[in-house]
Structure formats: C-alpha cells, structure tokens
Amino acid sequence: MIDFDLHKTFSSKDRPIHIHVKAKLAQGKIYAIYGKSGVGKTSLLRMLAGLMKPDEGTINIGKDIWLNTSKSLDVKTNKRNVGFLSQEYSLFPNMSVLKNIRYGLSHPYDEELFTRIIEIADLHQLLDRRPASLSGGQQQRVALARAIVRKPNLLLLDEPLSALDSDMRVKLQEEILAMQRIIKTTVVFVSHHLPEVFKMADEVLILENGSITQRGTASQVFMNNTSTQLIGEVLSDKNEKNNQTMTLLIDGQVVGITLKD
Ligand SMILES: Nc1ncnc2c1ncn2[C@@H]1O[C@H](COP(=O)(O)OP(=O)(O)OP(=O)(O)O)[C@@H](O)[C@H]1O
Numbered sequence: 001m002i003d004f005d006l007h008k009t010f011s012s013k014d015r016p017i018h019i020h021v022k023a024k025l026a027q028g029k030i031y032a033i034y035g036k037s038g039v040g041k042t043s044l045l046r047m048l049a050g051l052m053k054p055d056e057g058t059i060n061i062g063k064d065i066w067l068n069t070s071k072s073l074d075v076k077t078n079k080r081n082v083g084f085l086s087q088e089y090s091l092f093p094n095m096s097v098l099k100n101i102r103y104g105l106s107h108p109y110d111e112e113l114f115t116r117i118i119e120i121a122d123l124h125q126l127l128d129r130r131p132a133s134l135s136g137g138q139q140q141r142v143a144l145a146r147a148i149v150r151k152p153n154l155l156l157l158d159e160p161l162s163a164l165d166s167d168m169r170v171k172l173q174e175e176i177l178a179m180q181r182i183i184k185t186t187v188v189f190v191s192h193h194l195p196e197v198f199k200m201a202d203e204v205l206i207l208e209n210g211s212i213t214q215r216g217t218a219s220q221v222f223m224n225n226t227s228t229q230l231i232g233e234v235l236s237d238k239n240e241k242n243n244q245t246m247t248l249l250i251d252g253q254v255v256g257i258t259l260k261d
Contacts, residue, residue: 001027002154002186004067006047006057008040019043019210027062030180030187032197032218035207041190044207045156048188049084050077061153083147083185085160089139091131091146098127101146113182114149120178121145137168141175148179155180157189161196166252173199194222195251 005022019040025031033041046052048059050066053074059067066075091100101118102109118124121141131139140160147155157176161169173196180187191197197204198218206214206221214221232248232255239245244259 001025002048002059002061004048004057004059006044006054006059006067008043008047008052008054017210021047021207021210021212023205023212023215025186025188027186028184029202030177030189030200032201032204033188033190033207034192034197034204034221039207040210041207042158045084045158045188045190048154049082049156050075050080051084081150081153083150083152083155084158085140085143085147085156086158087160087163089131089136089143091139091142093131096128096130097123097134097142100131100142101149103146105149109149110151113151116182117145117148117179120175135168137164137172140164140172144172144176144179148183151183152185155185155187157187157191159190159192162191162193169193169196176200193251194218198222 002025003023006019008019010017010019017038017040021040021044033044035041043052047054047057054067054069056069057067058069059065064075065073066080067073092103095103101114101123118127121144123138123141123145126134126138126142131142134142144160161172164172176187177200189200191200201218203215204218204221205212230250232250235247235249235254237244237246242260246257246259248255248257
C-alpha cells in the first residue's frame with residue numbers, strides 16, 4: 001500500500017496554483033492519472049519520486065516512510081528505488097544498451113529477471129548498440145528494461161509512449177503489462193490516451209485543478225462522465241443533398257460522420 005497526502009503551491013503571475021493530492025494505492029496495481037493539461041499530473045509523479053519537494057505532506061509505502069514534512073523526514077530519490085519514465089529516454093549516450101541496463105545495478109543482481117526482461121523487450125540483438133543508433137521505440141524499451149530490472153518499489157510513467165506510433169505504442173503497452181506481471185510493482189501512469197487507460201489501468205484517478213476528484217475503474221469514471229470529450233481533426237467536410245459528411249481524424253483513426261437534418 002502507498003498512502004500519500006501532498007500539498008504544493010506554485011506562485012504564478014495571475015493566481016497561485018494549489019496542488020493537494022491524497023490517495024491510498026494498493027500494492028501491485030496499475031493506476032492511471034487522467035486530467036487536462038496543467039492540473040498537476042507531472043507534479044504528483046515528481047513528488048512521489050522525490051524529484052519535487054512538496055510544501056507539506058506524507059508518503060508511506062508499506063512499512064516505510066518516504067516523506068513526513070512535520071518530522072523533517074524526506075528520503076532521497078535514489079533511496080526510494082522508484083522507476084521513472086517520461087517521453088525523454090534519458091539513456092547514457094556513450095554506453096551500450098547492455099551497460100545502460102546494468103548501470104548502477106546492485107550485485108548480485110537477479111540474472112533470471114534480467115534475461116526475461118531482455119526477452120520481453122526483444123533487446124537481444126541490440127545489447128551492443130549505442131542509444132543513438134536505436135529508434136525511439138527501441139530506446140524507450142531500453143529505458144523500461146533498465147527501470148524494471150531494478151525491481152522498483154513504484155514505477156512512475158509520465159506519458160512515456162506518447163511520442164511513439166500506434167503499433168509501437170501497443171507493443172510497449174503489452175511489454176509493460178508483461179513486465180509488471182513478473183515484478184508485481186505498483187504502477188502510476190499518466191496518459192491522455194483513453195484506449196491505453198482502458199487497457200492498462202486497474203483504476204483511474206481523475207485529477208482536476210490539483211486534486212483527485214474521482215476514482216474507479218475506467219468504465220466507472222468515463223462511461224457516465226458527460227465532460228469526456230473526443231477531440232478530432234477535420235480532414236474533409238462536404239455538403240451533399242442536405243447531408244453533411246465529415247471525415248475526422250480521432251485518436252489516429254479516420255472516422256466518417258454524416259449529419260442529417
Ligand atoms: N516549477 C514550477 N514552478 C512554477 N509553476 C509550476 C512548476 N511546475 C509546475 N508548475 C505549474 O503547476 C501546474 C501543474 O503542472 P504539471 O506539469 O504538474 O501539470 P500536468 O497536469 O502534468 O500538465 P501537462 O498535461 O501539460 O503535462 C501548471 O500550471 C504548471 O505551470
């Protein structure tokens with residue numbers, strides 16, 4: 001169980017931005033954080049990772065205390081053993097894939113886990129290559145493998161798949177699920193991509209203006225939510241015989257819509 005209650009205020013020119021996030025997350029489950037731009041999703045992940053200092057708050061994970069500001073207790077990021085993936089792959093450019101994955105791994109490491117993760121991420125052929133010679137999807141798989149072999153207490157994913165094309169995205173989603181089933185770590189991921197949220201999340205936490213306003217399964221929070229929007233790009237718009245036909249690009253899919261009287 002992870003139990004957190006975090007406060008952070010950013011001063012800005014117009015008005016201060018208050019973030020107050022509080023939740024209990026079960027060990028080994030996958031949670032999606034969903035919300036509009038600027039509501040505090042990245043800030044929440046960064047506070048959980050110890051990369052951003054909250055003004056006030058607590059984080060308890062199992063029997064460990066990571067943060068208790070009233071007792072001036074703040075466990076450093078490297079001692080929290082958190083995996084953090086974002087759109088940037090942050091690999092060491094001058095090291096091979098193998099060295100990147102093994103870098104800083106405490107010895108003796110779990111050889112069996114290492115082998116299985118390399119297999120799932122399909123990295124066998126790439127172990128001697130440098131990151132610059134890999135595609136974006138391959139680099140992200142290296143970053144994922146590197147996070148997973150450390151058996152993190154918590155895996156934080158800040159839209160790591162959003163720069164990838166849809167086939168690679170689906171492949172990476174499968175790989176994340178397969179790896180998570182092995183190490184059974186708790187995963188908190190930010191995504192704007194509803195199919196991804198439905199596929200991956202055991203539970204969704206809706207963040208609005210810095211606070212969690214709803215939580216439940218994806219079906220529970222989205223099916224009755226009238227504010228859910230599908231955003232599409234108009235590819236063509238024709239008006240024939242009183243029927244208006246529009247072709248839209250929605251979430252990578254081309255969709256035809258006919259509007260009648
Ligand atoms: N270091 C900072 N200093 C001042 N304001 C900040 C800082 N970091 C974040 N903010 C502000 O806090 C709010 C929440 O930012 P955050 O990046 O957490 O949002 P987000 O939900 O992840 O947004 P997005 O989906 O666009 O990535 C935003 O208004 C942002 O401008």
